[in-house]
Amino acid sequence: MKIVALVAFLVLALIYYFIRLGGLAIAYIADGGFAGIAIGIGMLLLPTVGVWIVWTTLQAALAHQHLARRIHDEGLEVDTSQLPHRPSGRIERAAADALFAQIKTEWEADPDNWRSSYRLARAYDYAGDRTRARETMRRAVALEKLEREA
Incomplete structure (x- = not known):
């Protein structure tokens, strides 16, 4: 539950950031100068790419979680409990x-x-x-x- 809350907070923070960045981009474009329009268009690309990255990452995470739940329910998880581990927790x-x-x-x-x-x-x-x-x-x-x- 803590991870879900953290992810939700980060997504909301990104949405806020994207809205603010979009507002600044529109202000640059409204300025009318060539440099302002170019910078504004570039700034609009950042939230667009950011939304796409967040969306695809969340979709993949939910799909992987769905498979993990099904594998767990079917008792087919990869058992690593008996394998030797490094101090970092990774498997030898x-x-x-x-x-x-x-x-x-x-x-x-x-x-x-x-x-x-x-x-x-x-x-x-x-x-x-x-x-x-x-x-x-x-x-x-x-x-x-x-x-x-x-």
Whole structure:
């Protein structure tokens, strides 16, 4: 609940910032000079891009949370409790690599199942490959959506 409140506060702060920035941009454009119009248009782009980033990030977070809830309810979470951890809390590299190899084998047996893609995304994350973790999580979200719609 604390995280939801924090995210809500940050989104509201960004909305306030975007409104203020938009107002300043319009004032620059209304000034009528070439430089003012150029700066105003540039300033209008910032809130537009910012709204898009916030929207897509929140959509992705909600979709990932939905999958995490379903995986938890089905008892298919990746169990890392028995793996050795560093003082920072991250899984030891060799253990993360072994876990990744095991889960990748499971995924190769059923690559079109969102559950195996979700587990593989988590394994990529534990192994430290955030780029592939994000790509694979997007695939899991798409596959789960297809399953729900079918």
